[in-house]
Every structure is written in C-alpha cells, then in structure tokens.
Amino acid sequence: MKVDDVVTEARLRIESLSVWGTRGQILRGIRLDVHRGEILAVIGPAGAGKTTFLRCLNRMTDLDPGLLVTGDIFIDGHPTLTPEVDAVLLRRKVGMVFSVPVPLPMTIRQNLAFGLSLTGNGRAAERIESALKAAFLWDEVKDRLHEPARNLSGGQQQRLCLARTLVMEPDVLLLDEPCSGLDPISTRKIEEALQELKRDLAVILVTNNVKQAARASDRTAFLLFGELVEVAPTDELFTNPRETRTRDYIEGRFG
Amino acid sequence: MTHRARWAATSFTSLTALACLIIVAVVAIILGNIAIHGVDRLGLDFLTRSPEHGVTQGGIFPAIFGTVALVILMTIAVIPLGVATAVYMHEYAAKDSPLVWLVRLAIQNLAGVPAIVFGLFGVGFFIQFVGHGIDNILYGGELHYGKPAILWASLTMALLTLPTVVVATEEALRAVPQSYREVAYSLGATRWQMIRKVVLPQAVSGILTGGILAVSRGAGEVAPILFTGAAYLLPHLPTRLSDQFMELGYHVYVLATQSPDVEATKPILYSTVLVLLVLTFALNFTAVMIRSRIRRRLREGR
Amino acid sequence: MRTGRLLSSPEEERLTRPSPFARRAARGSIADVLAAWTIKICATLAIASLVLIFVFIGREALPILTSEELHEEVDVPRLFLPQPGEEGGSEFAWRPVSTPPRFSILPLFVGTLKATLIALLIAIPLAVGAAIFTSEFAPSLAREIIKPSIEILAGIPSVVIGFFVLMVLAGWLQSVFGWTFRLNAVTAGVGLSLAVIPIVYTVSEDALSSVPQTYREGSIAMGATRWQTAWRIALPAASPGILAACVLGFGRAVGETMIVLMASGNAAVLSFAPTDSILTFSAAIASELGDAVHGGAHYHVLFFIGAFLFVLTFVTNLAGQWWVTRLGRKLRGELVYVPTMPSPHVATGPGDA
Numbered sequence: 001m002k003v004d005d006v007v008t009e010a011r012l013r014i015e016s017l018s019v020w021g022t023r024g025q026i027l028r029g030i031r032l033d034v035h036r037g038e039i040l041a042v043i044g045p046a047g048a049g050k051t052t053f054l055r056c057l058n059r060m061t062d063l064d065p066g067l068l069v070t071g072d073i074f075i076d077g078h079p080t081l082t083p084e085v086d087a088v089l090l091r092r093k094v095g096m097v098f099s100v101p102v103p104l105p106m107t108i109r110q111n112l113a114f115g116l117s118l119t120g121n122g123r124a125a126e127r128i129e130s131a132l133k134a135a136f137l138w139d140e141v142k143d144r145l146h147e148p149a150r151n152l153s154g155g156q157q158q159r160l161c162l163a164r165t166l167v168m169e170p171d172v173l174l175l176d177e178p179c180s181g182l183d184p185i186s187t188r189k190i191e192e193a194l195q196e197l198k199r200d201l202a203v204i205l206v207t208n209n210v211k212q213a214a215r216a217s218d219r220t221a222f223l224l225f226g227e228l229v230e231v232a233p234t235d236e237l238f239t240n241p242r243e244t245r246t247r248d249y250i251e252g253r254f255g
Numbered sequence: 256m257t258h259r260a261r262w263a264a265t266s267f268t269s270l271t272a273l274a275c276l277i278i279v280a281v282v283a284i285i286l287g288n289i290a291i292h293g294v295d296r297l298g299l300d301f302l303t304r305s306p307e308h309g310v311t312q313g314g315i316f317p318a319i320f321g322t323v324a325l326v327i328l329m330t331i332a333v334i335p336l337g338v339a340t341a342v343y344m345h346e347y348a349a350k351d352s353p354l355v356w357l358v359r360l361a362i363q364n365l366a367g368v369p370a371i372v373f374g375l376f377g378v379g380f381f382i383q384f385v386g387h388g389i390d391n392i393l394y395g396g397e398l399h400y401g402k403p404a405i406l407w408a409s410l411t412m413a414l415l416t417l418p419t420v421v422v423a424t425e426e427a428l429r430a431v432p433q434s435y436r437e438v439a440y441s442l443g444a445t446r447w448q449m450i451r452k453v454v455l456p457q458a459v460s461g462i463l464t465g466g467i468l469a470v471s472r473g474a475g476e477v478a479p480i481l482f483t484g485a486a487y488l489l490p491h492l493p494t495r496l497s498d499q500f501m502e503l504g505y506h507v508y509v510l511a512t513q514s515p516d517v518e519a520t521k522p523i524l525y526s527t528v529l530v531l532l533v534l535t536f537a538l539n540f541t542a543v544m545i546r547s548r549i550r551r552r553l554r555e556g557r
Numbered sequence: 558m559r560t561g562r563l564l565s566s567p568e569e570e571r572l573t574r575p576s577p578f579a580r581r582a583a584r585g586s587i588a589d590v591l592a593a594w595t596i597k598i599c600a601t602l603a604i605a606s607l608v609l610i611f612v613f614i615g616r617e618a619l620p621i622l623t624s625e626e627l628h629e630e631v632d633v634p635r636l637f638l639p640q641p642g643e644e645g646g647s648e649f650a651w652r653p654v655s656t657p658p659r660f661s662i663l664p665l666f667v668g669t670l671k672a673t674l675i676a677l678l679i680a681i682p683l684a685v686g687a688a689i690f691t692s693e694f695a696p697s698l699a700r701e702i703i704k705p706s707i708e709i710l711a712g713i714p715s716v717v718i719g720f721f722v723l724m725v726l727a728g729w730l731q732s733v734f735g736w737t738f739r740l741n742a743v744t745a746g747v748g749l750s751l752a753v754i755p756i757v758y759t760v761s762e763d764a765l766s767s768v769p770q771t772y773r774e775g776s777i778a779m780g781a782t783r784w785q786t787a788w789r790i791a792l793p794a795a796s797p798g799i800l801a802a803c804v805l806g807f808g809r810a811v812g813e814t815m816i817v818l819m820a821s822g823n824a825a826v827l828s829f830a831p832t833d834s835i836l837t838f839s840a841a842i843a844s845e846l847g848d849a850v851h852g853g854a855h856y857h858v859l860f861f862i863g864a865f866l867f868v869l870t871f872v873t874n875l876a877g878q879w880w881v882t883r884l885g886r887k888l889r890g891e892l893v894y895v896p897t898m899p900s901p902h903v904a905t906g907p908g909d910a
Contacts, residue, residue, distance in 0.1 A: 058441060065349060078576040086580040092443035093577065102434045105457060115442040117452065161438075168442065260782075267784040268694055274686030275699065278754060279706045285713070285721050285751075336606075339599030347596065358604050360875075365607060367805070367874035368867055369812025371839045372614065375846065375863040380613045383851055414606055421603075447592035475714030478814040478839075482847050504716045504815075511720050512819055524724075528717055539712040 011036040011202040012057070012172055017071035019052055019061065019226075026052045027226045030071070034172075039194055039203040041217035041234065043210055045254060049226040050206045054174045057204070058094040059087040075172060092119065095165030099177040101157035103149035108141055111149045111160060115168045127167050134197060135163035136189045155186020162193065173203045180208065191216040210250055214238050222246045286532075293529030296522045302530070306488065311519045315527050320492055321405075321500035322534075325480070326473045328409035328496075329416065334466055336413070337420025344421075345428040346450055359425075366418040370478040377411030377483035399497050406496040408484030415479055416469035423468065427461020428454060430553065460549045464542045471538035475531070477504040503531040611867075618864035620857045630854035631660045636861075651825035651836065653845060653855045660858050664827040668742065668835030672817060673810040675746025675831060676753050680810075681803055683750070684757035688799075692765035693787040704762075711755035719819030722748035727820060734832075738822055742831045745821035749810045757806040760877070764798020764884055765791055797887065801880035808873035812866055814839040838862050 010033035019027040027049045034040050042050050055061045059080065061069050073080045080090050092115070104111050112128045121127075128145075132138035137159040141152070149160060158178055165173065175194075179187040194203055194216065207213050213220050214234060221231040222243075230237065230246045241247045248254060300314055307313030340358075348355045386401035393399075400406070431454050439449040477485070485505035493500040507527050514520040620627045621636070640659055642648035649663040687707075691700050727744045730736070736743075768791050776786040792799070822834025823844055836844075842859050849855040 060437065060441060063437075063440065075578075078578055080578060084580055085576065085578040088443050088445050088586075089580075090443075090578045091441055096441040098434070098437070098441075100434065102432075102438045104435060104438060104453060114439075114452070118442065118444050118448050165442065264782055264784045267788065268690075271686040271690035271694065274683045275690050275695075275703050278683055278687055278710070278758075279702060281751070282706045282710050285718075286709070288721065288725055289717070336599050336603040339596045340603040343596050343600035347593065358607075361607055363878065364871050364874040365610075367808050367812075368870050369814060369839055371812070371814040371842050372863050372867050372870075373610070375617075375842060375860060376610050376613055378846060379617050379860065380609065384613075414610065417603060417607070445586065445589040447589040451592070471712070475716070477714070477716045478843060481843055504714055507716050507720055508815065508819065511723055521724075524720070528720055531714065532717060535712055535714055536709070539708075543708070 010034060011076060012204075013072075013074040013077075014057075015072045015074075017053070017056060017069070017073065019049070019056065019070075020068040021052075022066045025226060026067075027056070030228045032221060032228060032231060034202045034204060036171075036200065036202050037198055038218040039198050039205055039216060040231075041213035041220045042204060042206045042223055043208075043213045043220060043249070044223035045249065046208070047225075048223040050223055051176055053223065054096070054176050054204065054206055056081075057172065057174055058091050058096055059085075060091075060096070062087050092168050093170050094172045094174060095168060095170035096174045097158070097161050097165060097176065097178045099180050101154060101161050103152070103157050103160055106149060107146050108149050108152070108160065109145040112164055112167050115164065127169070128163075131163040131166035134166050134193060135159045136193050137163055153186075155182045155189070158182060158186065159190060159193070162190065166197070171201060173197060173201045175203070175205045177206055177208055179212065187212070210252075222249060224249070289525060289528050289532060292522070292525040294526075296526040297529060301526055306523075311516075311523060315501075315503070315506065315523070315530065317489065317492055318501040318503045318506045318527065319530070321485075321502045322474055322504075324493060324500060325405060325409050325412065325484075325502060326470050328405065329412040329473045330466065330470060332410060332413035333416050333420050333469055334462075337417050337465070337469075338424050338462055340417075341421045341424035341428060342450065342455075345425055346446065346454065362418045362421050366422070370415060370476050371481075373411055373415045374479040374481055374483060376414070377407055377479060381407040381410055382483065402497075403482060403484040403486070403499055404497045405484050405493050405500045408480040408500070411479045411483050412473045412476070415476065416472050419469045419472065420462075420465045423465020424458065424462050427458035427465075427549075430461065430549075431457045460545055464545045464549070467538055467542040467545070471535050471542065474538065475504060475535050477502075477508055480505060481508075503527060503534070507531060614860060614864050614867055617857060617860035621861045624857075627854060627857060630658065631858055636660055636662050636858070649827050651841070653858070654848070658854065660854070662838075662858075662862065664825040665836055665838050665841055665862070667827055667829065668821070668825065669811060669837040669839075671742040671829070671831055671835055672745040672749055672821060672837055673807065675743060676749035676810045677803070677806060679747060679750035680753040680757055680806060684754045684806070685761050685799060685802070688758050688761035688765055689787055689792070692762055693791060694783060707755050707758050710751065711759075713751075715752055715813060715815040716819070718748055718751050719816040722816065722820040736832045738832065738834045740820055740822035741833055742821065742835045745817045745835060745837070746831070748816040748820045749813055752813050752816060753806040753810050756809050757802045760802035760805055760881065761795070761799045764795035764802065764881070767798070767885065767888055768794045769888060794888065795884065797880045797884040801877040801884070804873050804880070805877040808870045808877070811873075812839055812870045814843050818843050838866055842866075 012032075012034040014030055014032040014034075017027055017030040018025065030053065042053065044050050052061070052067075056069055057073060057080075061067045069081060071081065075090075075093065079085065104114060106114070109128065112131060113124050116124050116127065129138060129142075132141065137156060140156060141160075144151075149157065152160060162175075162178070173194075179190055182190075191212070194205065197203060198218075205213070205217060207216075217234050219231060220234045220237045222229045222237070222241075222245075224245055230241060230243045232242070237246065238250060241250060302314060302319060303316050304314035305317050306315065340362075344355050344358065382401060382403065386404070386407065389400045390396060390398060435453050435457070436449055439453045444452070480502060484499050485502045486499040487501070487506070487509045489499060489501055491498075507524065510520050510524045510527065514524075621631065622633060638661075639647035639649055640661060642650070648659075649661040650659040651661055651664045652659040687703060691703050695703070722744055723740070726747060727739050730744060730747075731739045772790050772794055773786050776790045777783070781789070817835075817837045817840045821837065821840060823836050823840055824834035825836040825841070826833050842863055845855065846859055849859055
C-alpha cells in the first residue's frame with residue numbers, strides 16, 4: 001500500500017458545519033477537508049470555537065442539550081451527524097485527547113484496556129503494547145503496567161491518554177491543546193508520535209501555541225469567532241497568509 | 256480597655272466556654288451512667304439467650320435477632336431504590352429538569368419529617384391498605400398480612416431512611432469528576448458502561464457511608480415500628496415476613512415505661528440500652544471513618 | 558487500491574457500503590437498555606412512594622374536613638372550640654376514649670408548645686454559645702473534643718435519651734425541686750433539648766465558619782478584641798444561618814416522639830404551668846394509634862394531627878434551607894446592593910485594555 005501518494009480522497013469532510021449555543025452562534029458554516037496522512041493544526045484565539053469544532057467531529061456535542069448542530073460531516077464518505085448514526089460506534093473510530101491529561105483512576109494497563117473492555121475485544125495485550133510504542137511510552141512503563149496511572153508524571157499521563165485512544169485503532173485522531181502545561185520534552189515526544197501516526201490516521205491538532213502549529217503540522221486552519229478564515233499548507237500560511245486577520249493573529253497583534 | 260469592656264469580654268468568653276463544658280459534661284454523664292449500670296449483666300449469655308422469668312433473667316437475643324432482621328430487610332429495599340434514584344437524577348435526567356429539582360427538594364425536606372408520621376403511613380397504607388388487600392386477594396380475607404409484621408416495619412423504615420441514601424449517593428456521584436465521564440464517552444462507552452465502569456466504582460465508598468448511616472438510623476428509631484410490627488415478648492423468632500418481631504429499641508421503650516416492677520427489670524434494661532448504644536455507635540463510627548477516608552483521598556487528588 | 562480515484566459523491570459512497578456507524582445491536586447495547594429501564598423503574602418507585610406519603614396522609618386526614626358521616630362525631634369546630642364539659646360549663650379536653658369522646662386539640666397544642674419552648678430555651682443558648690466558642694475562640698483542641706461530643710450526642714437514639722430522662726434525670730429533678738408530677742413539660746423539654754442541640758450547633762457552627770476570615774481580620778486590624786469581633790461582626794454576618802439553625806431545631810423538637818413519649822407523663826392537661834404533665838401531638842399519635850379503630854373518628858383525628866405535623870416540619874425545613882442558602886449568597890457578595898449612579902472615574906471600555 002503506497003503511503004506517500006497524492007491523497008485525493010478526504011478522510012474527513014466537513015460541510016456547512018454551524019453550531020448554536022445558549023449565548024449565540026459558536027461556529028459559522030465551516031467547510032473543510034482533512035486527509036489521511038496529514039496533520040491539520042487548528043489555531044485561533046480563545047473563544048474562537050476550536051474546541052466546539054473538535055467536539056462536533058466525535059459528537060461529544062451530543063452531551064450538551066443546549067447546543068444545536070447543523071451541517072454535514074462525513075468520515076470515509078459516511079455521514080456522522082444523521083440520526084441513524086450511533087455516536088458510541090462513531091467515537092470508537094474517532095479518538096480524542098483532551099487538554100488536561102485525565103488518567104482514569106485505575107492501573108496503567110486498565111486505562112489502556114478500558115476502550116477494549118467496552119467492546120469485549122480480545123488481543124488486548126498486543127494492542128496495548130503497540131499503542132504504547134506509538135505514543136513513545138512503552139519503554140518507560142512496560143514494567144509498571146500494574147501501577148496506578150496517577151503515579152505517572154504529567155507528560156507521561158498525556159502520552160498514556162494518547163495511547164489509550166490508539167488502542168481503539170481509530171481512523172481520526174483529535175487533540176485539543178494536548179501539550180498545554182507539559183514540559184518541552186514531553187511536548188516534543190508527543191509531536192514526534194503524531195508524525196508517525198499521521199501515516200494511517202487523519203490528525204487534527206487544536207493548539208493555542210502558534211509555534212507548535214508551525215513546526216508540527218502539514219496544514220493549518222485559522223478559526224476566528226466561529227468562522228474558518230483561512231486554511232492552507234502550514235508553510236504558506238505562516239509565511240504568506242492571504243487574510244489580514246490571519247496575519248494579525250500570527251504576528252501576535254491579538255491573542 | 257475599660258473595666259466594663261473587660262468584664263464584658265471575660266463574661267462573654269466564659270459563658271460560651273461554659274456552654275461547651277455543659278454539653279460535653281452531659282454527654283459524658285449519660286454515657287457513663289449507662290456504661291456503669293449496663294456492664295453488670297453484659298456477657299455472652301446476655302447476648303445469646305432469650306428472656307426468662309418474664310424479663311428479669313436471661314438475655315435479649317431475640318431482640319438482637321429482630322433488630323438485625325429488620326435492618327437487613329430494610330437495606331434490601333432501600334439501597335437499590337435509593338441508589339437508583341440518585342443515579343437517575345444525576346446521570347440520566349436532564350440537568351435543569353424541574354421534576355428533578357422538585358424531587359430533590361422533597362427528598363431533602365422529607366428528612367426532617369417526624370418518624371411517627373412515617374409510622375402513621377405504615378399503619379394506614381402498608382397494613383390497612385396493602386396488607387388487607389393482599390389478604391383479600393390471596394387468602395380470601397384471612398388475616399395474614401393485614402396486621403403488624405416485620406415486612407411492613409422494614410418497608411416503613413426503608414422509606415424513612417430513603418432520603419439518607421439518596422443524598423449520600425448523590426454526593427458521591429457529584430464527587431466523581433466530569434472529566435472521567437467525558438473520557439469514557441470519548442472512548443465509545445454507552446451511558447450505562449460509563450456508569451458501571453467508571454462512576455459507580457468511584458462512588459462506592461460514598462454509597463456505603465449512606466447505607467451505614469441508614470442502617471444506624473434503622474437500628475435506633477422506634478417510632479416507626481411501634482405499630483407496624485414490633486412486639487414485646489414473643490415466644491418464637493420471626494421466620495416469615497408476616498411475623499412480628501422483638502427489637503432492641505422497642506424493648507427498651509416497653510421495659511422503661513410499662514414494666515410492673517421497675518427495680519427488678521432495671522439491670523436488664525440498662526444492659527439492653529448499652530447493647531443498643533454500642534451497636535449504633537459502632538455503625539456511626541464506621542460511617543464517619545469511611546467518610547473521612549474519602550475526604551482525605553479527595554484532598555490528595557486520588 | 559484507491560489512490561488516484563476521483564472523489565465520489567457522498568451519496569454514491571453511502572449506497573455502496575454500509576455505514577460502520579449505523580445503529581445496530583452493538584455489544585453492550587442490550588445491557589444498556591436494560592440498565593436504563595431498571596434504574597428508571599426503581600427511581601420512579603422510590604419517588605412515587607415519597608409522593609404517596611404526602612397523598613395518603615392527606616387523604617386520611619381529609620375526612621375531618623369533608624366527611625358528613627364523620628362530622629357526627631368530630632369536625633373542625635369541635636377540634637378547636639370549647640365543648641360542653643362533664644360537670645357543666647365548657648372546656649377544651651382531649652379525651653378520645655370517653656363517651657362522648659372529646660377531641661379538642663388545644664391541650665395537645667399547649668403541651669407541645671410548652672415542651673418545645675423549654676427545649677429551645679435550653680438548647681439554643683447552649684448550642685449557639687458552644688458554636689460561637691468553637692468558631693471564634695477555641696483552639697483546635699477544644700474543637701477536637703466538642704465536635705465529636707456533639708456528633709456522639711447526635712448519634713444517641715432518641716429512645717435512649719428518653720430512657721435516661723425517665724430513669725435518671727426525672728427522679729433527680731424531682732428530688733431537687735419537689736414537683737407534684739415527676740414527668741412533666743420540664744423533663745420533656747430537657748430531654749428534647751438533648752436532641753435539638755446537635756442540629757442547632759452544627760448549622761450555627763457551619764454558618765459561623767463560612768463567614769470569611771477577612772471580615773474578622775478587618776475588625777481586629779481596627780483594634781477590636783476577639784469578643785467584640787465575634788459579637789459585632791461574625792454573629793450578625795452569620796445570623797441567617799443561626800436563625801435557620803433555630804428554625805430547624807424547632808422542627809426537630811416539635812416532631813420528636815420517643816423522648817416525649819417516655820418523659821412527659823402523657824396526660825392531656827391544659828395548663829400553662831411547666832411542671833404539669835403534658836401530651837404532645839407526636840406522643841398522642843404514638844400512644845393512641847394502636848387503640849384507634851381503623852376508619853373511626855379517633856383514627857382520622859390522629860391522621861389530621863399527623864398531617865399537621867408533616868406540613869409544619871416540612872415548612873420549617875424549607876425555611877431553614879432557604880435561610881442557609883441566603884446566608885451563602887450574602888457572604889459571597891451576591892446580595893450586595895449596588896448603587897446605580899455611575900461614578901465619574903469608571904473605565905471607558907474594553908478598548909483601553
């Protein structure tokens with residue numbers, strides 16, 4: 001299977017995605033494609049709707065009855081926002097890493113096996129090992145799998161959370177400011193892990209850190225007040241953005 | 256400071272200190288009095304034998320048995336109902352549902368309703384309505400359930416302690432961080448899977464505390480069982496749900512107020528009170544220990 | 558191999574392959590549905606039972622107001638107004654088993670009131686005083702002793718308190734004061750106060766502890782002594798909470814049964830002397846329900862009294878909770894009055910940031 005071909009098929013297709021909340025409109029008609037083999041960074045000031053955008057992709061927005069979501073999202077051609085879709089099945093194919101590491105109050109092994117325990121899947125040990133290796137955490141915890149997950153450091157915990165989603169072998173990986181509060185070494189390890197993972201997955205990385213977007217992603221999307229202002233290959237966006245608003249944000253005129 | 260101000264300061268401080276002293280002293284006197292007079296008859300015999308010579312000799316085993324049986328039946332009813340109610344209100348119902356608000360209000364304030372009112376309900380509803388109904392339908396009018404019985408007493412107690420269990424369970428559920436739930440959902444858990452695998456295991460200690468507090472109240476309250484099933488001297492232990500039963504608190508009440516020879520029954524009475532106190536305190540102490548262990552773990556961030 | 562294929566329309570995709578996200582009997586979903594139903598049924602059952610309590614007690618009390626048949630023996634006027642007495646003249650008497658039965662609730666009302674007042678007169682100063690001492694003055698050591706004592710007191714079953722008053726306290730009090738009746742409103746009140754102290758103490762102490770330390774520091778910084786700070790700053794700030802404590806204590810005293818059953822003499826005497834025996838509402842129910850004929854006048858009157866107790870304690874609880882919430886909001890500054898006149902020095906807007 002050739003991996004570095006020009007990928008013409010979008011793994012994730014988003015059409016006219018809009019979200020309304022109790023205080024007004026949060027997302028305005030987002031239109032975006034994300035491909036397998038790329039890391040898409042999503043940048044924008046606080047309150048731009050980045051987190052809400054991510055949460056639409058795995059229908060975590062279902063959990064908030066005050067949100068109204070319209071539009072279409074297709075994963076590998078299959079619609080995900082229609083009523084016939086079971087959000088539970090969707091979430092097993094779309095993994096999410098949150099901005100604060102949330103190890104479940106269990107052992108490391110139990111954390112990793114948690115997703116599998118929901119589906120009664122076998123081959124747990126193999127998948128756990130390969131997920132930990134993909135998150136660059138295997139060497140550090142391979143002898144400690146029975147220890148409580150909270151014994152790990154912050155950076156290790158976040159890599160654990162990454163591995164936890166990878167055990168499910170998702171097609172899309174969503175990361176919401178995963179490195180906020182982490183030390184630079186852990187940040188680097190996670191960014192390296194993503195570079196490996198993007199081969200098989202579509203990776204969307206929301207980040208507040210413009211520099212991280214610049215170094216760790218292939219394409220970057222700029223979100224402002226719920227609107228997708230601009231999306232372009234990362235180098236292009238950072239050296240020659242088309243929109244003034246993008247240029248202003250990148251140069252730190254507002255944040 | 257002027258003399259008057261100093262005098263006011265000292266008297267204020269000493270009066271409030273005196274209040275503390277009085278309270279502590281009273282508690283000490285009560286416990287001491289009961290312990291001193293109750294230790295006399297206390298022994299393995301007392302706990303395992305039945306009353307003899309009326310009530311002046313022997314033991315109080317049937318009362319202990321009855322209390323334990325009452326509490327077990329009550330627990331079987333109240334824990335599932337109470338936990339389910341709390342889980343429903345916290346995990347299933349809409350957050351701003353007016354129904355949930357109303358129910359929570361009712362439950363919190365029902366905790367202050369006098370125990371005798373529950374006893375009224377037990378007599379009027381369980382015995383007269385349900386009991387007689389069962390007799391008419393299943394026994395053609397014969398008197399089986401339409402009279403005081405351990406079944407009705409334990410259901411009445413279950414209603415009395417339901418608010419305790421619901422409140423304790425809700426508190427335990429609320430203590431589980433919302434982020435755990437989000438993680439479980441994001442990995443593809445259904446609501447029940449999330450509750451079963453993440454929330455409930457975390458909430459178990461809190462639920463246990465509530466259960467123990469309910470049990471402690473069930474062992475100590477007498478008003479609800481006065482007319483719903485407790486009896487003074489029974490020849491047999493209760494073996495069926497329609498039987499009456501002896502109970503520690505009820506035994507104390509009758510011995511203290513209706514015994515023909517107060518002096519003769521005093522020793523047994525004191526020892527019975529001591530047993531009841533030890534039982535209640537042991538339960539309360541266990542609940543407090545569990546609760547402080549929970550609070551300590553919360554402070555350490557688990 | 559799909560590289561190089563042109564992007565097909567979503568409709569075509571959907572028609573050619575089944576969606577992996579479509580709802581189907583996934584593993585665990587049956588358990589999910591079953592669990593949800595079990596929980597909802599149990600919760601409904603529990604909630605229905607609680608509603609049933611309201612409904613049923615009210616239903617059995619209602620005939621006092623509505624039933625023609627019952628009105629032969631007892632109706633609302635006969636509960637409250639004087640009735641012809643045994644030796645002529647009129648009286649307020651509670652004699653449910655005499656012929657004709659007398660159901661005036663005034664003796665019960667006065668009896669309950671006497672016992673409750675005495676209980677509160679003893680309990681409130683002691684409990685609030687102790688709360689002030691532990692929150693304003695006491696070093697942690699005292700708190701290590703007093704709080705546990707209060708918790709122990711709260712854990713003593715009321716039948717044990719009644720026992721103690723009956724067997725020990727009443728005899729001692731009579732030997733000291735020489736009352737005619739060994740068991741009377743005073744003994745009942747003393748016993749009740751033991752049950753009321755824990756509630757009043759706990760809520761008052763909570764209220765005082767939630768007064769921010771900054772209030773006190775400000776006062777001490779201006780040179781006030783600790784007792785002045787307690788009296789003038791902390792106490793007034795915590796007053797809604799302390800008021801709530803008293804209200805909750807009142808509710809507890811009114812509804813308490815076993816203590817009065819054992820320590821009050823259970824005689825429906827209408828008098829204002831504290832040293833006369835009394836019969837309270839709860840004790841009336843507790844001592845007479847067993848003998849009341851189901852469906853008879855006595856039965857319904859007892860339910861009527863029970864309904865009254867229910868409503869009274871429910872309302873006092875609500876009032877107490879409301880005051881405590883009010884205290885919380887006041888201390889967090891949510892109930893602060895904000896003047897509407899704009900100040901000339903206010904910032905001009907977010908653009909200045």
